[in-house]
Amino acid sequence: MTENLYITASCSIAGNVVVKDGKKLFENAETNAQLFLVSIYQHFALNYPRFYKMDNLAKLGWLATEILLDASFSKQDYQPEEIGLVFSNRSGSLDTDIKYYETVKTIASPALFVYTLPNIVMGEICIRHHFKGENDFFIFDRFDAGFLQEYMAHLFATGAVRACIGGWIEILDNDYHASVFLIEQKKKENALLFTEENIHHIYQITHG
Amino acid sequence: MDKLMSDLKRQIVEQLNLQHVKPEEIGDDQPLFVEGLGLDSIDALELIVLLQQQYNIKLNNAEDGPKVFQSVRTMAAYIQSQRA
Numbered sequence: 451m452t453e454n455l456y457i458t459a460s461c462s463i464a465g466n467v468v469v470k471d472g473k474k475l476f477e478n479a480e481t482n483a484q485l486f487l488v489s490i491y492q493h494f495a496l497n498y499p500r501f502y503k504m505d506n507l508a509k510l511g512w513l514a515t516e517i518l519l520d521a522s523f524s525k526q527d528y529q530p531e532e533i534g535l536v537f538s539n540r541s542g543s544l545d546t547d548i549k550y551y552e553t554v555k556t557i558a559s560p561a562l563f564v565y566t567l568p569n570i571v572m573g574e575i576c577i578r579h580h581f582k583g584e585n586d587f588f589i590f591d592r593f594d595a596g597f598l599q600e601y602m603a604h605l606f607a608t609g610a611v612r613a614c615i616g617g618w619i620e621i622l623d624n625d626y627h628a629s630v631f632l633i634e635q636k637k638k639e640n641a642l643l644f645t646e647e648n649i650h651h652i653y654q655i656t657h658g
Numbered sequence: 659m660d661k662l663m664s665d666l667k668r669q670i671v672e673q674l675n676l677q678h679v680k681p682e683e684i685g686d687d688q689p690l691f692v693e694g695l696g697l698d699s700i701d702a703l704e705l706i707v708l709l710q711q712q713y714n715i716k717l718n719n720a721e722d723g724p725k726v727f728q729s730v731r732t733m734a735a736y737i738q739s740q741r742a
Contacts, residue, residue, distance in 0.1 A: 502677040557710055560703035
């Protein structure tokens with residue numbers, strides 16, 4: 451089954467760098483994660499006011515997916531129910547949980563509360579792109595390329611998805627790393643086979 | 659009333675993270691929800707928090723919400739009525 455699946459695009463955001471399909475697209479020296487994410491939004495001239503309301507995890511995942519799904523992705527080739535998301539990270543929504551906890555001491559913030567689950571990032575992406583397929587978010591100690599490869603291949607094998615975005619979206623304070631990839635069944639120019647090694651290689655591009 | 663409305667516009671932009679909106683761009687009578695400023699149900703809760711934090715006013719009757727949060731002017735009028 452895996453030989454029919456391809457990584458047709460990838461995007462990583464880490465260490466002040468944005469990489470798309472192995473090429474560096476943006477870099478600056480901003481040390482504050484939130485300000486760096488806003489600088490990416492501004493650099494790519496994205497226009498989605500809801501972005502500013504998102505927590506940092508959602509901002510990071512939304513930006514990575516936005517850059518991942520540029521003009522090369524033909525959304526119209528798929529039904530909304532055929533496009534899935536499988537993400538993972540280490541800290542869940544802890545970055546926002548901590549901020550929310552601070553507000554609870556006085557008046558709890560509803561806007562922060564709604565982001566105290568890590569899977570909300572997938573909701574933001576689905577709202578943006580009108581995806582209605584499988585959504586899964588896993589919490590691991592570290593990036594597990596083998597698990598993601600096996601799990602996503604199973605989704606294709608069972609017909610649950612015909613396209614799927616997977617990866618790692620981690621942020622805690624100013625430590626962040628997003629590495630996402632698009633899996634499709636059709637081979638495109640420069641596509642990589644959907645293997646554990648290739649997923650790991652994409653992750654390593656921005657993780658030393 | 660003008661000063662209060664000006665303060666409210668600034669506070670709404672800050673509290674709701676409307677970084678794409680300048681306070682002075684919000685009209686006094688512009689609807690805050692749906693076709694106006696485009697706020698949603700979570701923003702409504704944040705406006706309730708704003709009233710409580712900034713003006714020490716609690717919205718006791720939830721049914722008053724749509725009327726109070728219709729525009730900056732109706733919010734200001736509500737604040738003034740609660741202060742009276």
